Amino acid sequence: MDRCDDIQVKELNKRASGHAFEVILSPSNTDPKEFPLSPLKKKETSLDEIKKKLDAAAERRKSQCAEVLKQLAEKQDHVKEVLQKAMEESCNFQKTAQEKLNQKMETYEENCTVRKAALNEKFKEKDKKLEEVKANKKAMQGREN
Template sequence: MENFGDIQVKELNKRACGQAFEVILSPSTPEAKCVPLSPLKKKTTSLEEIKRKLEAAEDRRKSYEADVLKQLAEKREHGKEVVQKALEEDCNLRKVAQEKLTQKMEANKENRTARMAALNEKFKEKDKKLEEVRKNKEAMKEGEN
């Protein structure tokens, strides 16, 4: 057996797979020798302490519940904002599409009116030419007679 200050090492029998030692720690002061080895006894709790702990647990539960409700309200509010924004964007897109459609229809109407006016003008000119040709034909017939 060897001593290294507070530690005692005792060699046990040698084995084929290795060696075995027993290490003994000795206390440095005499007060350290009286360490109780049995578990500490639970102190008795009073009724008031139990009530206090129950109230604290209830307060924690209520606080947690309030936090959860607050988070749910924030999520709900965020959802409402997202829906509102989507509705506004949809409304804006509808307005833009309606304005484009209106402009297109007006442009088509103006083009149609212009084509109709051009056709009317063309027909009037043809009518004038036909009238002149008739007059000339009639004048030629009268001149022959």
């Protein structure tokens, strides 16, 4: 067994695969009495210092509360703006949709009127032809008699 200042090495049984060692580290020599940092000694605080600290804490709380209220007001304003914009966009969409629907209805009515006029013209032409055929038939019958 070899021994150094802080390390102790002990050889274990030799094996076919190689050597085995156990390394033991000695504990460090630190005495709790020799703590490098001494605790800070508290100084006596006066009533005025305590009042100053309390006042400063109250001011911090007030400023923090004011900041939170300011942020909430900004968020509320933002929400109002977003809602206003959404309502405007909705109204604009409704107006354009209504205009498009009205335009389609007008186009449909115009097309319907044009189709009806074309059918009426077609029927009038058929009626004329029918009248001509009837007149020709009467004329033919009048010649035969």
